[in-house]
Amino acid sequence: NIFCMAPEVREAFEHVKEVESHRLEGRLDPRDIDVFWLRFERYFDDLYYSLTAIYGEREDALVCFGALFGRMVEAYSQRPVALKLLDLERQFTPQWFQRSHMVGYACYSDLFAETLLGVRDKLPYLEELGVTYLHLMPLQEPRPGANDGGYAVKDYRKVRPDLGTLVDLIALADDLRGRGISLCLDLVLNHVAREHAWALQAQAGEERYLNYFHTFPDRLLPDEYERTLPEIFPEEAPGNFTWVPGMGGEGRWVWTTFNTFQWDLNYTNPEVFLEIVELMFFLANLGVDVLRLDAAPFLWKRMGTNCQNQPEVFQLIQAFRASMRIVAPGVIFKAEAIVPPDALVRYLGVKSTVGKQCELAYNNQRMVQLWSALATGRTTLFTYVMHRSPQLLIGCAPINYLRNHDDIGWAMTDEDLQAVGETPYLHRRFLNDFYSGRFAGSFARGALFQINPHTGDARVTGSTASLAGLELALEQGDDGAIDLAIARILLLHGLILGAGGIPLLHMGDELGLLNDTSFLEDPLRAADSRWLNRPRMDWDRALRRHDRRTVEGRIFQGLSHQIRTRKATTLLHGFSLLQPLWTGNEHVLGYSRKRPEGTVLVFANFTSGAQAIAAEMTRWGGLNGEVVNLLTPGRPVPIDQGTLRLATYEVMWLTSV
Ligand code: OTU
Numbered sequence: 001n002i003f004c005m006a007p008e009v010r011e012a013f014e015h016v017k018e019v020e021s022h023r024l025e026g027r028l029d030p031r032d033i034d035v036f037w038l039r040f041e042r043y044f045d046d047l048y049y050s051l052t053a054i055y056g057e058r059e060d061a062l063v064c065f066g067a068l069f070g071r072m073v074e075a076y077s078q079r080p081v082a083l084k085l086l087d088l089e090r091q092f093t094p095q096w097f098q099r100s101h102m103v104g105y106a107c108y109s110d111l112f113a114e115t116l117l118g119v120r121d122k123l124p125y126l127e128e129l130g131v132t133y134l135h136l137m138p139l140q141e142p143r144p145g146a147n148d149g150g151y152a153v154k155d156y157r158k159v160r161p162d163l164g165t166l167v168d169l170i171a172l173a174d175d176l177r178g179r180g181i182s183l184c185l186d187l188v189l190n191h192v193a194r195e196h197a198w199a200l201q202a203q204a205g206e207e208r209y210l211n212y213f214h215t216f217p218d219r220l221l222p223d224e225y226e227r228t229l230p231e232i233f234p235e236e237a238p239g240n241f242t243w244v245p246g247m248g249g250e251g252r253w254v255w256t257t258f259n260t261f262q263w264d265l266n267y268t269n270p271e272v273f274l275e276i277v278e279l280m281f282f283l284a285n286l287g288v289d290v291l292r293l294d295a296a297p298f299l300w301k302r303m304g305t306n307c308q309n310q311p312e313v314f315q316l317i318q319a320f321r322a323s324m325r326i327v328a329p330g331v332i333f334k335a336e337a338i339v340p341p342d343a344l345v346r347y348l349g350v351k352s353t354v355g356k357q358c359e360l361a362y363n364n365q366r367m368v369q370l371w372s373a374l375a376t377g378r379t380t381l382f383t384y385v386m387h388r389s390p391q392l393l394i395g396c397a398p399i400n401y402l403r404n405h406d407d408i409g410w411a412m413t414d415e416d417l418q419a420v421g422e423t424p425y426l427h428r429r430f431l432n433d434f435y436s437g438r439f440a441g442s443f444a445r446g447a448l449f450q451i452n453p454h455t456g457d458a459r460v461t462g463s464t465a466s467l468a469g470l471e472l473a474l475e476q477g478d479d480g481a482i483d484l485a486i487a488r489i490l491l492l493h494g495l496i497l498g499a500g501g502i503p504l505l506h507m508g509d510e511l512g513l514l515n516d517t518s519f520l521e522d523p524l525r526a527a528d529s530r531w532l533n534r535p536r537m538d539w540d541r542a543l544r545r546h547d548r549r550t551v552e553g554r555i556f557q558g559l560s561h562q563i564r565t566r567k568a569t570t571l572l573h574g575f576s577l578l579q580p581l582w583t584g585n586e587h588v589l590g591y592s593r594k595r596p597e598g599t600v601l602v603f604a605n606f607t608s609g610a611q612a613i614a615a616e617m618t619r620w621g622g623l624n625g626e627v628v629n630l631l632t633p634g635r636p637v638p639i640d641q642g643t644l645r646l647a648t649y650e651v652m653w654l655t656s657v
Contacts, residue, residue, distance in 0.1 A: 173287030443469030
């Protein structure tokens with residue numbers, strides 16, 4: 001009895017062990033069986049509590065549990081030896097994903113290198129940049145026609161034929177592992193394409209598969225739910241339900257949060273849980289290191305709510321995670337939950353559930369605040385929300401990013417905006433106007449996404465470079481404006497690379513790729529302006545990356561320098577407390593990150609002019625003795641007569657020697 005369990009849980013554990021032991025005998029060697037039971041015992045209560053909370057009342061609860069056990073044994077016995085070794089290694093180094101050498105890169109395989117084999121050929125390019133974490137956008141077989149950038153999956157066990165085969169994917173995963181690059185893949189677990197086998201069988205009226213989805217014979221319940229449900233894609237897919245004629249007789253309304261062709265799964269049905277956990281095992285055994293749980297907040301529906309972040313979502317994640325810890329403990333979860341900070345931290349675990357939820361989550365908050373501060377030149381709101389945001393717990397990390405394949409939604413609460421003297425509506429309106437280039441004097445070239453006529457809300461799309469002013473500057477042929485745009489790009493990157501967690505670059509940002517408007521000519525994509533920031537890799541421009549006289553060279557080399565600097569310090573490694581600072585100058589952001597071996601103090605000037613703060617700020621930020629800027633080694637920090645000076649859009653990573 002090495003692990004504490006409440007008596008009734010221990011009893012359940014002993015019972016399972018007694019009745020299920022035979023399933024392992026003869027299939028695995030005795031040492032592997034021991035390891036299995038050890039992990040099973042360790043994670044048993046996580047499984048027990050979560051599954052009984054969700055499915056405990058059902059008559060078939062025990063049958064379901066038995067089925068889960070069977071799938072775990074099956075997957076464990078098929079786990080390749082190399083991956084079992086990795087599992088062991090990562091159990092020794094539980095903070096493996098928080099090392100400061102971790103630098104992420106997200107891309108579409110086809111847009112980056114045509115095929116999975118092509119991606120393998122381009123790995124030296126990623127290594128040159130210092131990438132150690134590669135997120136390949138959905139690559140499983142999608143439905144034909146519009147497929148939401150691959151997020152409408154028809155077959156989770158097949159690779160998109162134009163990208164290659166499952167064999168290619170395994171080879172790529174092996175290759176990445178050999179180079180020390182972790183592979184992240186999406187698991188689209190909130191919905192499937194309406195062409196997925198489960199959905200087809202439901203459409204054919206098969207009872208078993210009807211229960212895989214939320215369907216309704218009339219508008220009674222859908223209307224009731226709609227009262228409190230937001231719309232995710234109000235322009236192309238208004239509402240949350242889709243009428244499917246002929247389904248189960250006359251026809252039925254199906255729950256479709258996103259597009260009409262993406263059918264939400266019904267997790268009140270334990271068979272759905274079992275299907276998805278099996279897919280997790282499948283991906284894990286291919287050699288995937290990180291599973292991105294797409295649209296995690298939406299997994300559970302509850303009348304009278306917005307049907308996001310419901311308590312059962314966290315029970316489900318806990319059960320998924322415990323199952324994975326038993327079968328493939330080297331694999332971690334990344335929550336894709338674009339939700340307010342108080343809700344977000346729950347995906348990483350809060351005090352009583354730390355270590356039971358995801359290890360990683362997108363830090364949407366930082367992304368939004370970076371763009372907001374860049375447009376206004378002011379950092380008060382950023383500092384205020386940093387102060388208000390809950391601290392993360394040991395064992396989990398944010399993914400810090402500037403842009404991804406989605407839009408930027410201005411997720412800021414009215415309360416926070418009012419607290420710093422902003423009018424919520426006007427501030428969001430300003431950001432939309434600014435980044436869509438409508439605001440007089442704006443340097444940005446983006447587009448609006450999903451304008452909601454009822455609420456007036458809208459989000460923004462565009463590439464980092466275009467939003468930061470490079471597109472306009474190049475068009476005007478204005479060298480001064482080009483310099484400023486590059487300085488903004490490096491400032492923003494300096495604030496995701498000069499932070500804890502995992503910085504995640506979006507393909508093309510390392511070269512300053514601009515908006516790609518070619519989607520407008522493709523009828524399947526034209527209505528979705530998120531394609532603006534899903535450009536094809538420009539390998540001709542990449543050739544200029546070593547030439548510092550070119551825009552590409554200046555950005556690539558600037559980023560490479562930040563990346564190398566990050567990797568060379570242990571101060572950005574692992575877990576630490578983040579302490580925001582009021583710098584006394586509203587244009588200069590400040591925060592520190594303390595570790596036992598020292599402190600990194602970051603200052604960032606969000607304006608195109610020089611700025612000054614009191615040199616004393618370095619002491620308040622926790623630095624003593626001589627101060628150095630890790631980004632400009634060998635050069636003295638510009639402190640003069642009690643004042644620290646920051647150049648145009650400068651970011652400093654200070655520490656003491
Ligand atoms: C995700 O995004 C994906 O990133 C999108 O590319 C998909 O279209 C979508 O899921 C459906 O699969 O609303 O605007 O809180 O914000 O799941 C993008 C999470 C989205 C949601 C997120 C969703």
